[in-house]
Amino acid sequence: MAKNIIRMEQIAKTYRIGKIQVKALRGVDMNISEGEFVSIMGPSGSGKSTLMNLIGCLDAPTSGRYYLEDIDVSQLNDNQLAAIRNSKVGFVFQTFNLLPRLSTFQNVELPTIYFLDKIKNKSKKIYEYIENVGLKGKEKNKPNELSGGERQRVAIARALINDPTIILADEPTGNLDSRTGEEIMAIFQQLNKEGKTIILVTHELDIAHHTERIIYLRDGLIIKEEKIDKPVNARETLAKMPKIEDRINSEA
Amino acid sequence: MGSFSENIKIAFQSLFLNKLRSVLTMLGIIIGVGAVVAVMSIGSGAQDSVIASIQGIGSNLIIVIPGSSQEDMGALNQFSTANKESLKLEDVEAIKKYSRHVNGVIPVILSAAPVTYLDKGINASVYASSEDAEKVYNFEIERGKFFSKSDVANSANVACIGPTVADKLFSDEDPLGKTMKVMGRNFKIIGTIKSKGTNMFGQDQDNAIAVPITTAMNKLYGQKYLSMIIADTETEKDIDIATEEMTRIIRKQHALKSGDKNDFSIQSQTEILDALSTVTNIFTITIGSIAAISLLVGGIGIMNIMLVSVTERTREIGIRKAIGAKNRDILIQFLTESVVLSLSGGIMGIIFAGIIALVLNKYSPITATISPFSILLAVSFSTFVGLFFGIYPAMRAARLNPIEALRFE
Numbered sequence: 001m002a003k004n005i006i007r008m009e010q011i012a013k014t015y016r017i018g019k020i021q022v023k024a025l026r027g028v029d030m031n032i033s034e035g036e037f038v039s040i041m042g043p044s045g046s047g048k049s050t051l052m053n054l055i056g057c058l059d060a061p062t063s064g065r066y067y068l069e070d071i072d073v074s075q076l077n078d079n080q081l082a083a084i085r086n087s088k089v090g091f092v093f094q095t096f097n098l099l100p101r102l103s104t105f106q107n108v109e110l111p112t113i114y115f116l117d118k119i120k121n122k123s124k125k126i127y128e129y130i131e132n133v134g135l136k137g138k139e140k141n142k143p144n145e146l147s148g149g150e151r152q153r154v155a156i157a158r159a160l161i162n163d164p165t166i167i168l169a170d171e172p173t174g175n176l177d178s179r180t181g182e183e184i185m186a187i188f189q190q191l192n193k194e195g196k197t198i199i200l201v202t203h204e205l206d207i208a209h210h211t212e213r214i215i216y217l218r219d220g221l222i223i224k225e226e227k228i229d230k231p232v233n234a235r236e237t238l239a240k241m242p243k244i245e246d247r248i249n250s251e252a
Numbered sequence: 253m254g255s256f257s258e259n260i261k262i263a264f265q266s267l268f269l270n271k272l273r274s275v276l277t278m279l280g281i282i283i284g285v286g287a288v289v290a291v292m293s294i295g296s297g298a299q300d301s302v303i304a305s306i307q308g309i310g311s312n313l314i315i316v317i318p319g320s321s322q323e324d325m326g327a328l329n330q331f332s333t334a335n336k337e338s339l340k341l342e343d344v345e346a347i348k349k350y351s352r353h354v355n356g357v358i359p360v361i362l363s364a365a366p367v368t369y370l371d372k373g374i375n376a377s378v379y380a381s382s383e384d385a386e387k388v389y390n391f392e393i394e395r396g397k398f399f400s401k402s403d404v405a406n407s408a409n410v411a412c413i414g415p416t417v418a419d420k421l422f423s424d425e426d427p428l429g430k431t432m433k434v435m436g437r438n439f440k441i442i443g444t445i446k447s448k449g450t451n452m453f454g455q456d457q458d459n460a461i462a463v464p465i466t467t468a469m470n471k472l473y474g475q476k477y478l479s480m481i482i483a484d485t486e487t488e489k490d491i492d493i494a495t496e497e498m499t500r501i502i503r504k505q506h507a508l509k510s511g512d513k514n515d516f517s518i519q520s521q522t523e524i525l526d527a528l529s530t531v532t533n534i535f536t537i538t539i540g541s542i543a544a545i546s547l548l549v550g551g552i553g554i555m556n557i558m559l560v561s562v563t564e565r566t567r568e569i570g571i572r573k574a575i576g577a578k579n580r581d582i583l584i585q586f587l588t589e590s591v592v593l594s595l596s597g598g599i600m601g602i603i604f605a606g607i608i609a610l611v612l613n614k615y616s617p618i619t620a621t622i623s624p625f626s627i628l629l630a631v632s633f634s635t636f637v638g639l640f641f642g643i644y645p646a647m648r649a650a651r652l653n654p655i656e657a658l659r660f661e
Contacts, residue, residue: 058574058654079578086576097571097658101265113258114576158575 006032011064024050026220039208042217090159094171149180186234263589278597280550285601291539313521316481337477353494357483380468396443412443416459551641558645570657583650590642598634
């Protein structure tokens with residue numbers, strides 16, 4: 001049995017908006033073990049985003065315990081959380097969130113400038129990671145010179161550069177067409193195969209079916225967990241899909 | 253944590269992205285620092301040349317000019333309405349005779365007159381004095397000799413000439429022994445004076461000739477009064493007592509009763525230097541305050557633009573925080589940016605002042621020297637302005653909540 005990388009015990013989060021208290025999470029227990037590929041699903045207002053923010057150490061819970069690699073991160077302050085995010089969490093966002101003024105290389109490099117330990121052969125490693133997500137030759141391009149799919153690949157390379165414990169992807173295919181989305185899912189599946197722990201937040205069921213386990217969230221509570229015995233293989237799906245060029249040609 | 257050079261790079265990148273905005277923001281600092289440095293350079297340049305020109309005359313000097321003293325500036329006030337004819341050659345004789353603390357004393361008539369040789373002519377300053385002027389006034393003779401006591405006694409038509417006069421009238425010829433005309437009268441050249449350079453007003457001190465006082469009084473101007481009396485003392489300590497002594501002697505000479513005001517003013521070299529530096533200090537302080545206000549306004553401009561920049565880049569801040577930037581990293585990033593902005597303005601201001609100084613030195617009589625001190629002051633001031641006005645925007649950036657910042661559109 002692989003060890004639990006994420007252990008949440010009775011996590012609750014209450015927001016105060018003016019005089020109203022909003023209970024976004026009301027006691028979530030959740031375990032994710034090393035090397036797992038899990039998706040978290042739920043309609044808007046289910047507490048999905050709040051849970052993601054907590055998993056990603058962007059926020060601290062109101063109550064409950066959250067252990068990330070046996071570190072109790074629920075008790076840490078802002079700066080300690082920043083250090084955890086930097087070394088243990090790799091974020092991939094729906095809107096990519098690249099810095100528009102920086103090149104592919106610089107965007108991938110960004111987490112390393114806040115990294116405490118010196119990375120050996122940093123440039124070489126950055127080039128390698130860019131190549132791994134299929135962007136060789138686009139190191140100098142700015143985000144606006146890249147397609148949506150390419151931007152998300154940059155974001156994935158950036159998420160990986162500090163060798164994080166978990167990859168946290170928030171609707172990573174939400175802004176992409178289905179083929180490009182499938183390509184991104186293929187990258188995630190490949191990374192998972194290589195041993196990365198990936199947590200995917202989505203509201204699309206067919207995307208969630210690419211993962212091994214789906215956690216359903218509603219009104220701040222986990223209502224159901226589902227094991228996917230045979231996840232959708234993105235590579236195979238891709239092979240069946242028409243190529244972009246074909247589509248463009250048929251349109252023309 | 254982002255490295256220092258990384259921060260500098262980020263700062264320059266974001267400033268270059270908004271070139272016009274950055275330059276406009278810097279303008280306040282450029283003008284402020286430029287003004288400070290330029291004024292300081294003019295101030296210190298003027299002070300240097302005043303000191304040089306006054307000390308060039310000699311040291312431990314006491315200067316008597318006609319007319320009652322009007323406040324501190326009496327000696328310098330050319331518009332004094334008082335009697336201009338109060339100083340006589342006899343006063344000098346009396347001082348020579350009765351004073352114990354005065355080392356040397358000379359009568360001086362200063363004027364300008366046309367000086368010609370053959371077909372060439374020039375308007376030169378004419379220093380008329382006694383043989384002691386060589387020592388008291390620091391006339392250094394290059395070749396030949398200074399006029400002697402008997403020249404003065406006999407109102408001899410002899411003169412020593414400065415380098416500019418020698419150059420203009422004689423060019424390659426040897427002036428020694430030649431006869432030139434001063435106000436139409438023949439003067440034999442017996443010596444050449446070493447160069448003294450220009451004084452604070454840009455006057456060429458070398459465009460001068462020295463003649464015996466008696467000759468000037470009797471043959472050139474037909475006047476009985478002096479422009480000034482200059483005395484010196486052996487040591488600095490004697491200046492005060494010698495000043496008192498001279499005052500007493502001249503008052504007695506002028507038959508002033510007790511209670512009568514002096515019809516002359518007497519000041520030591522140090523007092524004149526002090527008075528002059530008071531003037532330049534007031535000048536410096538005035539322009540300095542204007543510059544300070546400019547820096548303040550410039551600083552507010554920086555703060556304003558940094559606040560705009562923080563808002564514009566809220567999302568960037570969110571991203572940076574999400575991937576692990578600590579509050580301090582963001583703080584340093586934005587603080588670096590405001591300091592770089594302000595410091596660049598400061599450096600441009602120094603360059604701006606440098607250009608002003610160059611132009612002044614080339615095209616005006618003012619000498620401007622940019623001292624390392626003023627550069628250091630400008631650099632530290634603009635750094636301070638950047639820090640002071642940048643800290644609030646930077647703190648705002650650092651305190652942003654990453655979740656909200658990421659959601660910012």
